Amino acid sequence: MAKKIYETPMLDELENGPWPSFISGIKKLRDDHPDERIQAVTSSLLGQLEHSYETRKGYWKGGTVSVFGYGGGIIPRFSEVGAAFPESKEFHTIRVQPPAGNHYTTDMLRQLGDSWEKYGSGLQTFHGQTGNIMFIGTTTENTQHFFDEINGYGWDLGGAGPCVRTAMSCVGASRCEMSCANEHGIHRHLVNNFTDDVHRPALPYKFKFKVSGCPNDCQNAIERADMAIIGTWRDDMKVDQVEFKNYLDAKGENGRQYYIDNMTSRCPTNALTINDDDTLTVDNRNCVRCMHCLNVMPKALHPGDDHGVTVLVGGKRTLKIGDLMGTVVIPFKRMETEEDYESLVELAEEMIDFWAENGLEHERTGEMIERIGLVNYLEGIGLEVDPNMVSSPRQSSYIRMDGWDEEAEKWFDRKAEAANA
Amino acid sequence: MSADKPRSPIESGCPDGFQYMHPVMRKNYGAWKFHEHPKPGVLRHVGFSGDEIWTVRVGTQRILDIFSLRELCDIGDEFADGFIHFTIRSNVEYMVADPAKVEPLIKAITDKGYIVGGTKNSVTMLSHTQGWLHCDIPGTDASGVVKSMMDELIDEFRECNMPNRVHITTSCCQINCGGQGDIAINVQHTKPPKINHDLVSNVCERPSVVARCPVAAIRPAMVNGKPSLEVDEKKCICCGACFPPCPPMQINDAEHSKLAVWVGGNHSNARSKPTFQKLVAAGIPNNPPRWPEATAIVKNILQAYKNDAKDWERINDWIERIGWPRFFEVTNLPFTKYHIDNWRGARNSLNASTHIRF
Numbered sequence: 001m002a003k004k005i006y007e008t009p010m011l012d013e014l015e016n017g018p019w020p021s022f023i024s025g026i027k028k029l030r031d032d033h034p035d036e037r038i039q040a041v042t043s044s045l046l047g048q049l050e051h052s053y054e055t056r057k058g059y060w061k062g063g064t065v066s067v068f069g070y071g072g073g074i075i076p077r078f079s080e081v082g083a084a085f086p087e088s089k090e091f092h093t094i095r096v097q098p099p100a101g102n103h104y105t106t107d108m109l110r111q112l113g114d115s116w117e118k119y120g121s122g123l124q125t126f127h128g129q130t131g132n133i134m135f136i137g138t139t140t141e142n143t144q145h146f147f148d149e150i151n152g153y154g155w156d157l158g159g160a161g162p163c164v165r166t167a168m169s170c171v172g173a174s175r176c177e178m179s180c181a182n183e184h185g186i187h188r189h190l191v192n193n194f195t196d197d198v199h200r201p202a203l204p205y206k207f208k209f210k211v212s213g214c215p216n217d218c219q220n221a222i223e224r225a226d227m228a229i230i231g232t233w234r235d236d237m238k239v240d241q242v243e244f245k246n247y248l249d250a251k252g253e254n255g256r257q258y259y260i261d262n263m264t265s266r267c268p269t270n271a272l273t274i275n276d277d278d279t280l281t282v283d284n285r286n287c288v289r290c291m292h293c294l295n296v297m298p299k300a301l302h303p304g305d306d307h308g309v310t311v312l313v314g315g316k317r318t319l320k321i322g323d324l325m326g327t328v329v330i331p332f333k334r335m336e337t338e339e340d341y342e343s344l345v346e347l348a349e350e351m352i353d354f355w356a357e358n359g360l361e362h363e364r365t366g367e368m369i370e371r372i373g374l375v376n377y378l379e380g381i382g383l384e385v386d387p388n389m390v391s392s393p394r395q396s397s398y399i400r401m402d403g404w405d406e407e408a409e410k411w412f413d414r415k416a417e418a419a420n421a
Numbered sequence: 422m423s424a425d426k427p428r429s430p431i432e433s434g435c436p437d438g439f440q441y442m443h444p445v446m447r448k449n450y451g452a453w454k455f456h457e458h459p460k461p462g463v464l465r466h467v468g469f470s471g472d473e474i475w476t477v478r479v480g481t482q483r484i485l486d487i488f489s490l491r492e493l494c495d496i497g498d499e500f501a502d503g504f505i506h507f508t509i510r511s512n513v514e515y516m517v518a519d520p521a522k523v524e525p526l527i528k529a530i531t532d533k534g535y536i537v538g539g540t541k542n543s544v545t546m547l548s549h550t551q552g553w554l555h556c557d558i559p560g561t562d563a564s565g566v567v568k569s570m571m572d573e574l575i576d577e578f579r580e581c582n583m584p585n586r587v588h589i590t591t592s593c594c595q596i597n598c599g600g601q602g603d604i605a606i607n608v609q610h611t612k613p614p615k616i617n618h619d620l621v622s623n624v625c626e627r628p629s630v631v632a633r634c635p636v637a638a639i640r641p642a643m644v645n646g647k648p649s650l651e652v653d654e655k656k657c658i659c660c661g662a663c664f665p666p667c668p669p670m671q672i673n674d675a676e677h678s679k680l681a682v683w684v685g686g687n688h689s690n691a692r693s694k695p696t697f698q699k700l701v702a703a704g705i706p707n708n709p710p711r712w713p714e715a716t717a718i719v720k721n722i723l724q725a726y727k728n729d730a731k732d733w734e735r736i737n738d739w740i741e742r743i744g745w746p747r748f749f750e751v752t753n754l755p756f757t758k759y760h761i762d763n764w765r766g767a768r769n770s771l772n773a774s775t776h777i778r779f
Contacts, residue, residue: 010710014568014569014711017568019572023568024482025482032488033488049553052553052562053553053562053710055675056709058556058557058560068428069429070430077557097436099438101438103438103441108441109490109493110491110494123484123487126485129550144427151431155433156434156436157430168509171508173453174447177453177454177456184437195433195434215690217690219509222688224688266692290690290693291690291691298455298456317596317597317598318595319596319662320633320662322764361629362632
């Protein structure tokens, strides 16, 4: 079977330059892959992509494709210009959940690659912006075959559509001294409690879990997750005064000035003092765990030992009311015992249930909170108010407050309860 | 198994990563003491146990063909310890316990044409959406934009010459899947959708489309005797939110879908609270296959940041210190009426003080 080769003068330009070229990779599949099916599919794909480059338009449309027993997990793509590029007219992406933390053995990568070579285009990405392994390009029929094969050796589909989405977590405790949480465990406890909601889209819109081990939030959880779990600590940060002095000395005679200018003076709460004897004093009561000084001096400064997580809800990107950051709903939660994990999962269930009941179609959790107010949301999921949830108290006096006495009493009761605990 | 009987899925969910983790990382899980950055692209983490793990970070084309995936695995087998970790920006990381393996590993990687770097205060890999290659609503390509920009920024990936790390993102529509970035290059439509009225009633669930519009500019209408939708073009903000649920409302336009550049998005809590990116440049032509105009603006901003920012300042920290007027001055970008926000919460972005730099 002679495959059709399309002229691709614009795409050819993307083979120039020093950065590795995805076009060269696709061409290699077209020209050198032993399987004629892959040659033909990738050739056709290049033809359509060139057509997009020439006309500055996309030509894929969605549809409904899934695997037996599931409702989601596949991104169906049918070509609108399939008559001109018939070999890639069905070109679905299969979203597969990666292991927590994105760790792989080469053996496992090869096994996945071999399966995809059998049924798909031979193109894959680690990972898409939602966190899935993206196996890009196969037919409706082969979608099922590929899934059956990889599902048989331990891989499951991710979320697509209005459902709980694939979760993400940073590299965390597996290789980072800043980690204050078992990101891996939190990630899997949460998302694997909701496999039904991952595979069968029936929620108002998407719901994402993201876990970062420290407030550096390398996982972009606050900005991008409906439920963000961020590791933190409550006790004093650790200071190794010898290493601290080594940092100063390593900068020569200007070391002191350098770290005053670039470390202590950038502390958002002025909680750091470099003393006359080149030791560091930390006002831990006023440290907000921003991580700046720890990032500057990882060898000298270290998080404390009383680890836990901060939980924020409602982060999302633009559609529809504009970008929203997550909002603190739990300032600190210990994550040590099995009960701690269970209660976190229960909280997630409350959040998803309340939103499933009250969210409008295509409304993310953050937008619903914007619409109904944080207080109504907290009542809905059974959490008490806390001053850590706000940047400042309200500034508008236009509010009815005839329940003040009861609310103030609740606050004092909670404080008394906490003191007795 | 019978060929005609469908197989029920095993709902195993997210796999346990421990089975695929480098043994030194598994052993020292949660017990790392500190890290160092011996050179660009290389990290050395030391555990309380005294164990070390060396990481070499690698930039790739991200859309990996099976040959490249196998090549990366071959490198992992021969020169690393058979483990691969992916960063959230799709960089590959090889981990080795023996520091003597680092240099041969780097050589093997670069010999195969991959790029070592992307650590600490470098410009790391652009985060990358799907674009024309696979998305159903894209205004531009993603892989091509990333490839073109990384060709130009490769030295900034390989070296660590920036005041702090730089995360650049791309998005092919205004939903902005690419997320927040120190610099974001996003599609910005400038004309209302063109409606194919013959198709709307067959393809679109009209009430959902009406509900999707952020400014209530869409209403049901009879057009040429067929139920369709119409757009109040005076209200329309050209966001394209109606296009995904209703493809006959074509928002992508070869000429009028432009690119815009935003700066100062920062997801870290370090120093200041996390920040959203802000508009700095728009009207940039969507110009495949190389998008030179967008790349020139990105390079200009990076140069100004590199010249002027202090160590550890991210782009948002830098602009916070020097102020927006000076940002527009040093980058020579025009400040226009479009930079003044009029969306919800806009008043919070206005200067209600006499804090002015002269």
